[in-house]
Amino acid sequence: MTTIETDYLIIGGGAVGMAFADTIIAETDAHVTIVDRQAKPGGHWNDAYGFVALHQPSAFYGVNSLPLGENRKDTHGANAGLYELASGAEVSGYYDKVMRQRLLPSGQVTYLPMSEYREDGRVVSLMSGGETQVTVRRKTVDATYNSPTIPANHTPRFVVGEGVQLVPPGELLRLWLKSERPSRFVVLGAGKTAMDAVGWLLAMGTPPDAIQWVKPRESWLINRTCTQPGVEFFDAVFGGQLAQMQAFAEGTSPDDVFARLEAVGMMLRIDPDVTPTMFHYATISAGEVEQLRRVTNVVRKGRVKAITAAAIELDEGSEPAVADALYIDCTASAVEVRAPVPIFQGDRIVPQLVRVPQPCFSAALIAFVEAHYPDDAAKNGLCRTVPFPHDLTSYCTTNIVNLMNQGAWFGDERLGTWIRQSRLDGFGKIAASVDRSDSARVAVLQQMRQMGPLAVQNLMRLASAS
Structure with a gap:
């Protein structure tokens, strides 16, 4: 039996495991071991149907250190005029590139593909049956908790x-x-x-x-025009987010919230x-x-x-x-109902969504918090698990936690700075680039901040009433 030591043992080499690994090695000198049943990094993307593509811009997906795509706009098809959506093949190739050009060359990562994690630190090769005993100095990271069904x-x-x-x-x-x-x-x-x-x-x-x-x-359905990363989409993106906050603050029922969002073009x-x-x-x-x-x-x-x-x-x-x-x-659900659990659990980390619907950003932020904050109470206070919605009422609960997390992050100078610099955040750079002499756009950003407490208060009322 082979024996190795590592600081973080990451179970799963998909989007969540890769995003966590990328940020933890950027923020610390820790050694990471990634164990995955697949032969290549990228998780479920390796088995996806051939015509699958991201349904949000490539700019928001992947790991923090390496862009996905070329930040171009599509010129043909139903997505014409909007920023590119990576195909499944592009995403799979991207994760292979991340492993070969970013993680392994760092000297901080050991990768064990075609291997299965067993309890007590045992890793078994699916090809040879050989076992590796892994001694974990810090924590085990279960990046499979929210794995999709494909x-x-x-x-x-x-x-x-x-x-x-x-x-x-x-x-x-x-x-x-x-x-x-x-x-x-x-x-x-x-x-x-x-x-x-x-x-x-x-x-x-x-x-x-x-x-x-x-x-x-x-x-x-979310209108993709309202999720674009370019500053030229400021009015659609932030105007839409302001309208969303107003709907949260003034809606009389979950159905009414969605009707208001449809009326302003955010929902289709x-x-x-x-x-x-x-x-x-x-x-x-x-x-x-x-x-x-x-x-x-x-x-x-x-x-x-x-x-x-x-x-x-x-x-x-x-x-x-x-x-x-x-x-x-097409009845497989990528978002099976799973009970939210605390993310930081002593010697175990269970990455989940801390901002819906961004698993990569969430995993990267969790890694940053792990690297820089003192204890589980402080870490879990910044990383409340956001439940994924499955109907209109649970959408209210989802956004209560989303907004609470957002408030906690930007109330913390170190974390707020990291978010604004993160390519996975998407919108922070657009907001930061607004010319302070542009009174109309500055007013939109100010109104969004002012509406936050009212939105949370009314969403709590709607969730309770339903």
Whole structure:
């Protein structure tokens, strides 16, 4: 058995583990060991379907020390005029680059791929079965706590009858290999994966009337124009954030909050005649919404219970099966419900979201706090776990904690300075670059700060009432 010593043992080499490692070696002289079951860094990106892409700008994703992409705007397609969105292949290649050009050359990182962590510091190679005993001098970091479920390894939660053709979305890219290709498609699911699948089918020339979309419920969507990193988008970004704070402070119910956000252009929905009941921070452009609206054969009868050659059985009834259709399973959830737990737990760190919806920024900030603050009480005070919303009411709770964290960070000079300099923060630099003689923009920033306490107070009332 091989033995090694390390300061931080990080379990998981995905986005969270990589962001934590990058910041902890930048802020300390600590040695880090990363253990991961995958053969390459990047976690679930290595198994993602081929047409997946980030749905928020590349500028906000990855590790703090190395930009992702070239900070360009797209000139074609539904994202035209907005900052680039890295493809899944680009993200996977980026993490390989981070490992080879940033982490390993530092001399502070040991990487154990194709390996599984067992309790008591044992790491087992998935190839040889050989064991490595790791002595951890400081802390173990569980970067897998919020790992997503992905379509490629998802087991459907419904019965699939004999003769039904059901595939994950990644199989769509292999249709060209088939001697006979389906002429009808049924997309199962209402989340971002399903939107991607429908969008891809349309982009590949599939007629809209050849697509049936089975949605358990509708979702509110963030307008991507309001998430742009360039100063030229100040009015859309900060004007939108001010409108959001006003909606938080003045909304009379969760539904009313979202209606107000839609009215100012921050939120979008695919079907203007159906009020969404779900929100998972999916981000989309107005151009993408326009394309998705071309599919009008939409089934809204709850979740799928079973699919047979004759019918689709759902919570609220059944639907006749589409003859010879290819069913595309987009029902895997990247945001399974998990109970928030304290992030700093003695000799263990469990990274979670401290700002929704930014896992990379959250992991990097947690590493900075670990490096510079004295004890778990102080660290957890700066890093409250933000619960991910699963409906409109829980969105209120999410933003209560988001705003509380934001207030704590900028009340701490050292942490506030780090955030403003972090490339993963995104908006801090835009705010800092505002010319103080620009009275209109300065007023927007001042109003946002003033609205904070009122927003938290009203959100607490809405969450309690619901």
